[in-house]
Amino acid sequence: MKELKERILREGKIRGHNEVLKVDSFLNHQMDVAFLQAVGQEFRRRFDGCQVDRVLTIEASGIAVAAFTAQAFDQAPVLFAKKHKTKNIAGDVFLSQVESFTQDKRPYNIFVSKEFLHPGERVLLIDDFLANGSALEGLIDLVHQAGAQVVGAGIVIEKAFQPGGERIRAKGVRVESLARIASMSEETGVVFCD
Numbered sequence: 001m002k003e004l005k006e007r008i009l010r011e012g013k014i015r016g017h018n019e020v021l022k023v024d025s026f027l028n029h030q031m032d033v034a035f036l037q038a039v040g041q042e043f044r045r046r047f048d049g050c051q052v053d054r055v056l057t058i059e060a061s062g063i064a065v066a067a068f069t070a071q072a073f074d075q076a077p078v079l080f081a082k083k084h085k086t087k088n089i090a091g092d093v094f095l096s097q098v099e100s101f102t103q104d105k106r107p108y109n110i111f112v113s114k115e116f117l118h119p120g121e122r123v124l125l126i127d128d129f130l131a132n133g134s135a136l137e138g139l140i141d142l143v144h145q146a147g148a149q150v151v152g153a154g155i156v157i158e159k160a161f162q163p164g165g166e167r168i169r170a171k172g173v174r175v176e177s178l179a180r181i182a183s184m185s186e187e188t189g190v191v192f193c194d
């Protein structure tokens with residue numbers, strides 16, 4: 001997606017060599033809703049013809065992208081996996097574990113209420129970044145626990161120098177990334193795969 005690549009080049013802040021990319025000006029802190037709407041429409045274009053009953057993401061940064069994607073998919077409901085067990089979730093949950101990429105690789109639980117994920121549903125996964133693939137693996141696990149089906153995964157920015165994309169595709173999951181980064185450092189800037 002051309003506009004996304006241009007914005008990454010213009011506004012992205014690189015931390016370390018092949019580590020973290022910060023895109024706080026339009027995606028991860030301040031949000032450009034017109035741009036996010038275009039992102040949602042692009043995911044619709046890429047997954048057009050696929051039946052999508054539900055969009056599933058993980059809090060917090062995936063939520064806005066998932067909402068605009070769901071809107072583009074005829075208002076499919078959006079479900080976001082929560083990261084901590086809180087009191088305001090009633091009844092049974094599907095639970096999985098994710099290793100945090102940005103927070104010292106510490107593992108944490110993610111869960112969704114069984115009320116909102118059902119057998120047979122076709123679920124499109126959405127996230128802002130794909131790095132080692134742990135977040136997506138956790139979401140895939142939740143979908144499988146529910147007896148539902150993964151349609152594919154829509155990723156805004158894939159750091160292709162990390163193994164997540166390969167790992168998830170090797171499971172047979174279709175991954176569509178709007179920008180794939182081959183490498184990045186403060187010296188070279190961001191280099192895209194294509």
Ligand code: 5GP
Nearest residue numbers: 019020021101129130131132133134135164
């Ligand atoms: P993974 O589980 O694939 O290793 O990491 C994906 C998750 O980590 C995403 O949900 C995203 O929030 C976060 N993440 C990974 N790499 C980056 C990055 O370079 N920048 C930002 N802002 N978040 C990242």
